Amino acid sequence: MDGERLFCDVGLARRIEHAEARFVAACSDAARARRGGTAGFTRPLAGGVAAFAEADSPFNKVAGLGFAGLPEDLDEVEEAFAELGAPVQVELCHLADPSVGAFLTARGYRLESYENVLGRRLGGPVEEATGEVRPCRDDELETWLTAIADASTVTDTEGLPSHEDLTREIIVAALRDMAGVRRYTAERNGEFAGGASFRVTDGIAQFAGAATVPVHRRRGVQTALLRTRLAAATAAGCDLAIVTTLPGSKSQQNAQRQGFDLLYARAILVKGTSATRSSGAESRQAS
Incomplete structure (x- = not known):
């Protein structure tokens, strides 16, 4: 990686938000397939997507608006959404057309929170990961899912608090439904210490689903997982890696230490009764 900072213009933001919309759609479809195609939907909306996977799913949202x-x-x-008893959550990039935000607030959407999107160019050298990090084997999937979910329920206290409150069962289902991701396991002293994943969408490596077991935190586990995924994403031909974090969080600090730049913020706008919500972003997992 060269020393030049990554600048995000409207074109790059559009590309990232379209990839996010595709990720949300794929995960929502996977959730409904797991449940046998019962109630829910994935539908295009003004260049983005509106999706409902299942009750309290992290993929019940509108993503990718503001560029069409x-x-x-x-x-x-x-x-x-109302027929399914769910609020409408819109995640709106601050580089989107401002008229979309005005349109939503005029309809009664309220600002509930923010999240940060960070990015790093790929193609250059990546620092070698320290520690024991390897791909998660198929026969380890159930153990990986439950361990990451357990770790995720013990959240870090740095940065802004999350507006989400997910049960262990919802987290397991969400991690399972992350379509097309590559999962990694980190170990320390022969014990499971943490895990993370990423998905490739149109040349973008979307980092998600990261968590560290509390006893192993502040021991470089997420740094090792970040470096491993950066190397794997580069080998996969990606030119960009992105990660979403809570503002001021340890996850954001870890990403910036690994060369990620803060690109933009998303406003979380909600209409209807609040419910537990999340997404595939790393910010939802403890680091």
Whole structure:
């Protein structure tokens, strides 16, 4: 990696948000497939996507708006969420068309929180990971899912608090439904210490699903997992890696130490009754 900082213009933000929308859609579809195709939906909306996977799913949201005009058919989407007893959560990039934010607030959407999107160019050398990090084997999947979920329920206290409150069962289901991800396991002294994953979408490596077992925190576990994934994403031909974090969190600090730049913030806008919500982002997991 060279020393030049990564600058995010509207074009790059559009590319990242479109990749995020594709990730949300794929995960929502995977959740419904797991449940046998029962109630839910994935539908295009003004260049983005609106999705409902299952009750309290991290993938019940609207993503990718703001780069293809106003969501004129939002009435139908709001009705679809209401029929399923869920609020509408919109994640809106601050580089999106400002008219979209005005459109949403005029309809009664309220600002509930923020999240940060960070990115790093790929293609140059990556520092070698220290510690024991390896791909998660297929026969380890259930152990990996439960261990990451358990670790995720013990959240870090640095940075802004999350607006989400997920049960262990919801986290396990969300991690299972992350379609197309590559999972990694980190060990310390022969014990499971943490894990993380990433997905490739249109040349973008989307880092997600990271957590460290509390007793192993502050021991470089997430640094090792970040470096391993950076190397793997580079080998996969990606030109960009992105990660989403809570503002001021340990996850954000870890990412910036590994060369990620803060690209933009997403506003979390909600209409309807609040419910437990999340996404595939690393910020939702303890680091």
